[in-house]
Amino acid sequence: MSDRLPHELPAAHPRATSGVKSAFDALYNWNYESEIDQLRTLYANALERQWIALRDLDWDSEIDREAFSRTFSLAGIPIQETEFWKDLPADLRWEVARRSSAFMLSNFLHGEQGALMVAAQLVNVVPHMDGKFYAATQTLDEARHVEVFAAYIRKLDEVHPIAPGLKQLLDNVLATDDWKKKAVGMQVVAEGLALYSFRDMRNQTQEPLLKKLLTYVSRDEARHTGYGVKYLSAVVPSLAPNERAELEDFAFESARLLIDSRVGNSIRQTVFKLWETAGIDMAQALGSIMKDRERIMQNLQRNGGRSMGPIRGFVIPTLNSIGLFSARIRASFDEMFEANVGRDDGRRTGAIPDLPEDLEAWVNEGYEGV
Numbered sequence: 001m002s003d004r005l006p007h008e009l010p011a012a013h014p015r016a017t018s019g020v021k022s023a024f025d026a027l028y029n030w031n032y033e034s035e036i037d038q039l040r041t042l043y044a045n046a047l048e049r050q051w052i053a054l055r056d057l058d059w060d061s062e063i064d065r066e067a068f069s070r071t072f073s074l075a076g077i078p079i080q081e082t083e084f085w086k087d088l089p090a091d092l093r094w095e096v097a098r099r100s101s102a103f104m105l106s107n108f109l110h111g112e113q114g115a116l117m118v119a120a121q122l123v124n125v126v127p128h129m130d131g132k133f134y135a136a137t138q139t140l141d142e143a144r145h146v147e148v149f150a151a152y153i154r155k156l157d158e159v160h161p162i163a164p165g166l167k168q169l170l171d172n173v174l175a176t177d178d179w180k181k182k183a184v185g186m187q188v189v190a191e192g193l194a195l196y197s198f199r200d201m202r203n204q205t206q207e208p209l210l211k212k213l214l215t216y217v218s219r220d221e222a223r224h225t226g227y228g229v230k231y232l233s234a235v236v237p238s239l240a241p242n243e244r245a246e247l248e249d250f251a252f253e254s255a256r257l258l259i260d261s262r263v264g265n266s267i268r269q270t271v272f273k274l275w276e277t278a279g280i281d282m283a284q285a286l287g288s289i290m291k292d293r294e295r296i297m298q299n300l301q302r303n304g305g306r307s308m309g310p311i312r313g314f315v316i317p318t319l320n321s322i323g324l325f326s327a328r329i330r331a332s333f334d335e336m337f338e339a340n341v342g343r344d345d346g347r348r349t350g351a352i353p354d355l356p357e358d359l360e361a362w363v364n365e366g367y368e369g370v
């Protein structure tokens with residue numbers, strides 16, 4: 001068999017240059033007893049909650065275009081709530097919804113590939129056996145996430161290229177040799193943002209397959225964030241002040257790469273480009289968003305939506321709960337918010353909401369039976 005193998009491989013192999021250099025000590029641990037009970041429990045939960053993408057989701061169902069276009073959600077740009085949107089022809093609404101969703105989902109997909117590789121690295125670099133066990137289950141979870149996002153995008157459009165800021169974040173996390181930085185960059189910042197966004201998109205969409213897929217994925221992500229929170233909370237108190245500051249800086253830099261429009265083309269700019277290409281008059285669209293702004297915000301709040309966004313609404317509370325949100329790093333976040341959304345909004349970091357105590361229950365709110 002083995003001599004035939006090369007002929008069966010595809011002609012085009014991935015190029016070596018599409019990688020990032022990483023080097024770290026792969027750590028053995030000769031103590032096989034449980035050291036951090038909470039991580040051992042999380043590992044046991046993960047084993048109980050495995051699911052199979054091909055078996056548990058109905059891939060033959062056609063996407064309900066009307067439901068999809070009416071309820072797609074995009075990085076806080078509420079175009080589908082405006083009168084302008086409701087007056088567009090159904091075909092154009094579908095075109096815009098499917099293309100811009102494919103762009104968002106593509107970045108989720110690329111992020112999942114990064115998470116897959118980082119989780120596999122964590123098996124090697126974390127020092128505790130419970131941490132290695134758990135990272136092994138996360139590796140499998142992330143493979144499944146890559147599988148389902150790729151399959152769903154296939155039903156909508158093609159896969160769009162990765163956003164440069166996200167690529168840089170993944171490179172940084174993959175390249176560092178410090179497992180605590182990997183954990184804070186991936187488990188806390190990237191996974192926290194993903195969990196918040198997936199849950200939000202799940203709550204918005206009325207497209208049944210996407211709703212179910214995002215519910216399943218979010219349940220996994222709740223554990224992934226939980227891993228970061230539990231593991232880092234156990235080790236941060238024993239770190240020297242300079243080590244703690246370095247972790248805070250790494251967290252801030254990771255968040256900055258995802259949301260600071262000064263980094264480069266923001267998600268917002270890319271989405272607006274896509275809409276223009278699909279045939280939307282952008283001046284009219286933006287005018288309509290501004291005009292309906294009050295009403296949209298009120299609706300959002302009435303429906304229990306948090307208008308703070310994933311960083312202020314989730315990532316910062318997470319950093320705060322593990323002891324990585326000093327006055328020093330808070331000033332950096334405030335400066336970034338001010339530069340991006342203006343002084344008034346920037347001040348809102350003042351009140352940090354509590355992190356939901358049970359993340360899995362938070363994901364399941366209203367979806368226990370799915």
Ligand SMILES: [Fe+2]
Nearest residue numbers: 112115142145
């Ligand atoms: Fe994931």
Ligand SMILES: [Fe+2]
Nearest residue numbers: 115191221224
């Ligand atoms: Fe994850």
